[in-house]
Amino acid sequence: MDVQFYGANCLSLTYKGSRIVIDDNLAELGAKSVIKPDDVALFTSPHAAETSARLVFDGAGEYEVADISIVGILARAHIEEAGKFGATMFKLMAGDQSALFTGHIYPELSDSQLEAIGQVDVLVVPVGGNGYTVDPVGALSLIKAIEPKLVIPTHYADKTLKFPVPQQDLATALKEIGMEPKETVAKLRLKPAELTDVTQLLILDRV
Numbered sequence: 001m002d003v004q005f006y007g008a009n010c011l012s013l014t015y016k017g018s019r020i021v022i023d024d025n026l027a028e029l030g031a032k033s034v035i036k037p038d039d040v041a042l043f044t045s046p047h048a049a050e051t052s053a054r055l056v057f058d059g060a061g062e063y064e065v066a067d068i069s070i071v072g073i074l075a076r077a078h079i080e081e082a083g084k085f086g087a088t089m090f091k092l093m094a095g096d097q098s099a100l101f102t103g104h105i106y107p108e109l110s111d112s113q114l115e116a117i118g119q120v121d122v123l124v125v126p127v128g129g130n131g132y133t134v135d136p137v138g139a140l141s142l143i144k145a146i147e148p149k150l151v152i153p154t155h156y157a158d159k160t161l162k163f164p165v166p167q168q169d170l171a172t173a174l175k176e177i178g179m180e181p182k183e184t185v186a187k188l189r190l191k192p193a194e195l196t197d198v199t200q201l202l203i204l205d206r207v
Contacts, residue, residue, distance in 0.1 A: 001097045003188040005204035006034050008163075009044070009103060009126060009133075009155045015094035018066040021053065022090065022101045022124075030162040034207075040065050042090050044103025045077060059088055069093040073116045076106040078133055089117070097121055097190050100146065104155075107138030109145055121195060122188075123148035126155035127177070128167030135168070136176035143177075149195040151179070152188070152202055174201070 002014045009023040012034065020040045025047060027033045033051070035041055041053035057063055063070040070092055077087040090101045099122035109117075123146055129135025133155050134142070143151055157169040174181065184203040 001094045001099070001190040003099065003122070003124075003152070003190065003204065004186075004207050005152070005154065007031060007158050007161055007206045009101075010034065011101070011124060011152075011154070011204075012039075013068070013092055013094070013099060015097075016067045018068055020065065020068060020070070020092065023103060024051070026161075031160065042070070042072075042101070043088075044090060044101060044105075045087050057090075067094060071116065073113060075102070075109075075113065078104040078106055079131070080106065089113075091117060091120065096192055099124060099190075100148070102126070102134070102142060104133040107134050107141045109142070114145060117146060120146060120148050121190065121192065122150045122152060124152045124154055127153040127170070127173040128155045128157065128163070129173070130165050130167060132163070132165035132167065136173045139173075140177050143199060148199060149197070150182075150188075150190075150200055150202055152204055153177075158206070170203070177201075 012021045022042045024035050035053050039053045040055045043058040060072040060074045073089040074085040075087045087105050098120045100120045101124045125139045126133040127139045157167045179201040181203045182200040186205045
């Protein structure tokens with residue numbers, strides 16, 4: 001399983017030749033979309049932009065794409081009232097590896113949501129806050145509840161992107177979370193044998 005980061009909440013996961021792109025709204029932020037015609041696109045929140053992906057999933061359910069299993073889990077969006085479920089978390093499973101992409105969710109999960117999530121190797125969570133998305137305190141709450149082996153922070157300040165609301169810079173966010181990065185890499189090539197029982201934080205450079 002290979003994971004790459006393109007800025008904002010946009011990442012790609014590649015496994016055995018299949019590529020899934022998550023939350024590519026880069027065109028709305030002044031950048032260029034990274035979706036290609038052979039890709040599968042996932043969106044954790046409602047989206048207006050058209051996409052050239054061959055398949056698009058943006059809601060709860062169970063899906064199969066080649067050798068990748070996808071589970072969409074309903075969640076309360078970050079700015080929604082209690083009882084509303086306008087967001088979707090996606091858990092991707094490839095072989096014996098798994099990753100959860102939360103998107104802009106309210107950072108308190110129910111027992112049923114945690115049961116649906118189960119164990120995950122990688123948790124991808126926004127940290128930019130400022131009322132727009134999950135802030136560092138919320139991210140830490142999700143980390144403690146989900147207990148992943150690896151955490152990848154996303155959606156922090158980026159001079160090349162035009163966020164509707166200014167986002168907190170990564171260094172400040174990590175200081176508030178209280179976790180030191182294990183390392184910074186251009187691409188995550190997940191190898192379960194290298195993961196430990198202690199949750200570690202990894203920084204992905206933007207492609």
